[in-house]
Amino acid sequence: MKALHIITGLGVGGAEQQLRLLLRHLPVHCDVVTLTNPGPVAEGLRADGVSVTHLAMNGNRDLAALPRLARLIRRGKYDLVHTHLYRACVYGRIAARMAGVRTTIATEHSLGERQIEGRPLTRGIRALYLRTEKLGSATVAVSATIADRLRNWGVPAQRIHLVPNGIDAESLRFDQGSRLATRAQLSIPAGAFVVGGVGRLVPGKRFELLVRAVAAIPDARLVLAGDGPERTALRTLARRLGAADRIRFLGECDALWDGPDRGVPAIPAVLSALDVFVSASEEESFGLAAIEALAAGLPVLHVSCPAIEDLPGALAPGAVRVAGRADALEAALRIQMSTEARRLQPPPVVSHYDIARSARSLLDVYARAVASTPSTDPTKK
CATH class of the missing domain: 3.40.50.2000 (Glycogen Phosphorylase B;)
Incomplete structure (x- = not known):
C-alpha cells in the first residue's frame, strides 16, 4: 500500500508533530505534501526518510493549487490519500477525486464547539466541510468528543472512525x-x-x-x-x-x-x-x-x-x-x-494512548476503506 498524507502546514503544532510520530509507526510507504509552511516538522520528517513536497499554496482561495495537487497525486500512483487539518481536507479530497484516487481518509484533529483550528466556526466553513466530506471514504476522529461533534454536524456515523492521538x-x-x-x-x-x-x-x-x-x-x-x-x-x-x-x-x-x-x-x-x-x-x-x-x-x-x-x-x-x-x-x-x-x-x-496502538487502528481503517472502494483503474482489477 502507498499513501500520500496532505497537511495544511508543517510548522510546530500538535497535528503536525502527531503526523511525524505516526509515520514512524505506520507500516505503509508514505509521502507527505504540505500546502504551506514547510517548517521544522518538515525538516524532521525528511530526517526520518519521508519525502516531503511543498505545494506553495498562496492562501485559502488559491484554486490554482488544485490541478497541481491532482497532478502530484496522479504521478505518485497512490492507493489512498490521507488529509489532515481543514484546508488540506477540503483541497485534498477534491484533488484526489480529480486524480482518480477514490480512497480518501481525513483526520479531524481540531473541531471544537465554536472553533476549528483556533478560528471561529462559520456557516460557510461548516457547509464546505460537509460538502467535501462526502467525497471521502472515511473521517477519523482523534477523540470521542470530536466523533460526537461530527455526528451532530450530520456526518454519517458509519463514516466516522475513532483513532485517538498517540504518544511515545x-x-x-x-x-x-x-x-x-x-x-x-x-x-x-x-x-x-x-x-x-x-x-x-x-x-x-x-x-x-x-x-x-x-x-x-x-x-x-x-x-x-x-x-x-x-x-x-x-x-x-x-x-x-x-x-x-x-x-x-x-x-x-x-x-x-x-x-x-x-x-x-x-x-x-x-x-x-x-x-x-x-x-x-x-x-x-x-x-x-x-x-x-x-x-x-x-x-x-x-x-x-x-x-x-x-x-x-x-x-x-x-x-x-x-x-x-x-x-x-x-x-x-x-x-x-x-x-x-x-x-x-x-x-x-x-x-x-500508545502511538503503536493508534497506528494499528489507523491501518485497519485503511484496509477497510481500500477494500470497500471500487477501483476505477482497469489495471488494478
Missing part, C-alpha cells in the same frame, strides 16, 4: 539528569517550584491565566513552550504583574528528542524540568500535551481535556479538572506546592 511514552519518561540539566540551561534553581504549559500562544489556549496565577504566587515559576501571536501580550502582562523574571518563554520546542536542534530543550526535557502541568484552554479537541505530561509523571491541572474526560477517571488519577479562572488555578497550584515534592507513576491512560 518511553521517550517522555521522567529523567532526573535531564531535569537538572534543563533547569540549569534555563537558569532555574534546582529546588524551585515550576509550572509549565505547552502549545501555540494563541487566545484560545488562555495562557494569560497561567501568567496571572503564577504571578500571584511569589515562589512559583512558569515555563511556556510554544510560540504564536500572543507572545508579546503575555510578556507585557508578565512585566505589568511584576513576574517577568519568573516566567520563561521558550518558543517552539520539538516534541521528539531527535528533532532539529534549535537551541531550546525538546518537550521531554521541558516536562522533566516541571513540577506541575497546566492546560487552561476551555475548548480542546484532544489534549495531547496533557497526556504527554502524565507520561512524564506530572500532576496535570486541566480546564478541558477530552483525552482524559472521555475515559473513566481511575485511568488518570494524577489529573485534576479546575475552573477556568486565574484564582482557581492559583488555588490549585498552591495545593500542589503544599504537597511533598514527588514524581507520579505514569497512569493507565498513558498506555491507552
Whole structure:
C-alpha cells in the first residue's frame, strides 16, 4: 500500500508533530505534501526518510493549487490519500477525486464547539466541510468528543472512525539528569517550584491565566513552550504583574528528542524540568500535551481535556479538572506546592494512548476503506 498524507502546514503544532510520530509507526510507504509552511516538522520528517513536497499554496482561495495537487497525486500512483487539518481536507479530497484516487481518509484533529483550528466556526466553513466530506471514504476522529461533534454536524456515523492521538511514552519518561540539566540551561534553581504549559500562544489556549496565577504566587515559576501571536501580550502582562523574571518563554520546542536542534530543550526535557502541568484552554479537541505530561509523571491541572474526560477517571488519577479562572488555578497550584515534592507513576491512560496502538487502528481503517472502494483503474482489477 502507498499513501500520500496532505497537511495544511508543517510548522510546530500538535497535528503536525502527531503526523511525524505516526509515520514512524505506520507500516505503509508514505509521502507527505504540505500546502504551506514547510517548517521544522518538515525538516524532521525528511530526517526520518519521508519525502516531503511543498505545494506553495498562496492562501485559502488559491484554486490554482488544485490541478497541481491532482497532478502530484496522479504521478505518485497512490492507493489512498490521507488529509489532515481543514484546508488540506477540503483541497485534498477534491484533488484526489480529480486524480482518480477514490480512497480518501481525513483526520479531524481540531473541531471544537465554536472553533476549528483556533478560528471561529462559520456557516460557510461548516457547509464546505460537509460538502467535501462526502467525497471521502472515511473521517477519523482523534477523540470521542470530536466523533460526537461530527455526528451532530450530520456526518454519517458509519463514516466516522475513532483513532485517538498517540504518544511515545518511553521517550517522555521522567529523567532526573535531564531535569537538572534543563533547569540549569534555563537558569532555574534546582529546588524551585515550576509550572509549565505547552502549545501555540494563541487566545484560545488562555495562557494569560497561567501568567496571572503564577504571578500571584511569589515562589512559583512558569515555563511556556510554544510560540504564536500572543507572545508579546503575555510578556507585557508578565512585566505589568511584576513576574517577568519568573516566567520563561521558550518558543517552539520539538516534541521528539531527535528533532532539529534549535537551541531550546525538546518537550521531554521541558516536562522533566516541571513540577506541575497546566492546560487552561476551555475548548480542546484532544489534549495531547496533557497526556504527554502524565507520561512524564506530572500532576496535570486541566480546564478541558477530552483525552482524559472521555475515559473513566481511575485511568488518570494524577489529573485534576479546575475552573477556568486565574484564582482557581492559583488555588490549585498552591495545593500542589503544599504537597511533598514527588514524581507520579505514569497512569493507565498513558498506555491507552500508545502511538503503536493508534497506528494499528489507523491501518485497519485503511484496509477497510481500500477494500470497500471500487477501483476505477482497469489495471488494478
